[in-house]
Amino acid sequence: NGHAVFVTLEDTMVRYHRMRGDDTLWLPGVDHASIAAQFVLDKIIAEEGETRDSLGRERYLERMWQFMAETRGVIGEQMRRLGASADWSRERFTMDPFSARAVRVAFKKLHDADLAYRGEALVNWCPRCLTTISDLENVHAEEMGTIWTVRYHLARADGTPDPDAWISVATTRPETILGDTAVAVHPDDDRYRAFVGRDAFLPFLGRRVPIVADASVQREFGTGAVKITPAHDFDDYALARRHDLPMINVLAEDASMNEQAGEFAGMDRYEAREEVLARLRAMGDLEAERAHQMTIGRCERCDTVVEPRLSVQWFVRTGPLAERALASVRKGRTRIMPDHFEKVFAHWMENIHDWAVGRQLWWGHRIPAWYCPDGHITVSDQPEGPDACAACGRPATELRQETDIFDTWFSSGLWPFSTLGWPDETPDYRRFYPTSVMETGYDIIFFWVARMMMLGLFCTGLEPFHTVYLHGIVRGDGGVKMSKTKGNVSDPLAVVDEIGADALRFALTVGTAPGSDQRLTAAKLDGARNFSNKLWNAARFVIGAQPEPMAEPEGEPTLPERWIRSRLADATARATRQLDSLDMSGYAGGVYDFAWNDYCDWFIEAAKVDLRREEASHGERARAWWAAAETLATTLRLLHPLMPFVTEAIWSHLHELDPALTGDEPLLVTAAWPAGSVQDPEADAAMADLIELVRGIRNLRTEGGVPAGSWMPLALSPAARADAAAIQSALRYLEPLTRTRPIELRAPGTTPPSAVPATTSALGVAWLEASAGQVEAGGRASEARAAQLRTGIARLETLLAQPNFVERAPADVVQRERDRLEDLRGQLASLTGDLG
């Protein structure tokens, strides 16, 4: 379903711009997702009784290519079924040779600029995936754990532990005691002032560690004294660097205790924890134990508790890169939608750490760094590597390449330009770079968007896109996030099979806002399906209503014809504006409203009258039909970006009927977006009056308990202001639309008999000429209406009586309120006159 959202949004944007005649490219492709892919493939081969090591690097990677080909096929098929009109001839993959080259070149460029370096540091390590992971892949959550207080005995003058003097430290990870190299207290803490400078003994291993003072220690927390394990804790690491303390790694790569752990070596970290606790208890040095809520980081992929690990790694120095990316956003050269994500983006960029880009995995691009026996590093962007060590000239044969691969996001970060041929200035690159819109989920704004901004600006000197459109997460009926692990992912293809891709696309677009999550409920999908069904049926009507024989259209357009063209012009203008500003939901809602409420509910119903009028000439019927068909055709153009399938199907029928309807374009996908046309305010107003009157009369029928099927005589007393032609043209539609016959025109100012409910509109006052008993007596409708009018009038009178309002509000606002007041007074006058 994640696919369905981005395909829908991107495809809608792209189809719109193609219809506009813009030079449009939607380049499809996928990344190689190294850690996730290995995680999945490891499981698959495990079922075959194999492991990564049993297969070996080469065969494992062969399997991976095969697996990836299948996955890509599935994703491509899904996208196509959803209607993705991407340029499949340019499909790209982050493991293809173009990407590989871009990765090498980009990395060398970074290294040359001193923005990539190799160094020893503490990184997040997943003991199950056996690789470094980035801060972002280390997901923190609150968990209940235990905090223990442990006694470290002080060293006596003779160098032995003092059984009666100790310093107590608090820890949540007792096994790391084995890697402690100090105890720290706050310099101003009176309790421990005398301890500073002395040594304490670790409970095991017989190691003496110094007690140091450091302001980073929180006096209030725990005992106020903290054990320092530099190789296994980020705080401790920083402190150790300040105090020049040794760093002892006691964990192996799978998080079992290593040989530094002495007698604990070989135990798993949690076994060792229990063992350490048991011994401390036995020695009487476990002072306290209590439940403790803490934050624990787990591997995003496999949920294993992450270990900080001291190792030599490749890093990207992000400071200068982030500064530039941030400046771009601040200056508005790249806009993030919705706006408030700019703050989120800025906050992250301002607090960014260097990026550990190396991964101890197989599936990915190997870091193009070569080491010579003398320790020199040569970074090369050549596919075959360097000829010789850049520092000492040793031949390539004596160099060995780094075995670590890049974080997938490194190659993904180059996507906007690596896919267009960079570092070469290819025609595609010149034509399409920088790109315009980056559409993706807000959940990967840091992983991907931030990296593309940083690397794009660094590599190409240009912002890789001018707009970032972030979509939200799709949640299921209960508001639960759909995730593969929870197994509540609904298969988009199953939905497509059931209700069609168009309906799914519509449901995913309407009523959503960028950056906000949405609930995709069954009811919403139903509504979307109903809409595509509605379109189909409206088209069926239009197609079936073509007059026989079809003649040259003639005669003046009727009111509904003028009106629907005006409404269409308005709908077109709005849709254009909305799509230009990426208001996808507004666009979807707007065309829906036009197609259903204006076109189907009012125009088609009115057009039926004209199409079936017996006295109409062939030419007049042809004109009436043409208006309906033409409007339908334009509506299809408006809807096509969002609902490509139904619209295309209907289009082909219209084209078959008369190519003039489709502008001689057999395919809607390549047809043009409708040009704007002028609105017709006169028709808008006249039709609004007619609609108001129709509604009023229908209301009278319902309120009066008139059976829906029966014809009722109607009396209409035209308003003095209404012109005769307008009344005449309205009558034609009034009759069938309100099921009233005959309609008697009374003199202006005529009032209905007392107690007969009437409806007042700009066109006049109307009431049902009921035979006795057919209309329930009473003027409830009129009373209610009069009350409404009185409230409105009172409100406006108060408002207009305020000098402040009249003097300080803009003239047009004041005038508008005055007009409204006049209008309401007029309506009330005729209504109260009628009531007697």
Place this chain on the structure above:
RNA sequence: GGGCGGCUAGCUCAGCUGGUUAGAGCACUUGCUUGACAUGCAAGAGGUCACUGGUUCGAGUCCAGUGUCGCCCACCA
């Protein structure tokens, strides 16, 4: 510990730079197999726009604070 967002009809949500009587879909009530569509048509009911204060002629909309739910970021043992 910081930051961000939501709070509008029974439900899911629109509501742009403050200005008609606050909207839609679904659900609900009533009536309709009217020759495109019952996946439909017509009419209707339903809201102190979370709360408090402020700015303003005018606040769902802007400002401050409170509550509540959710999310993101963060190296407190």
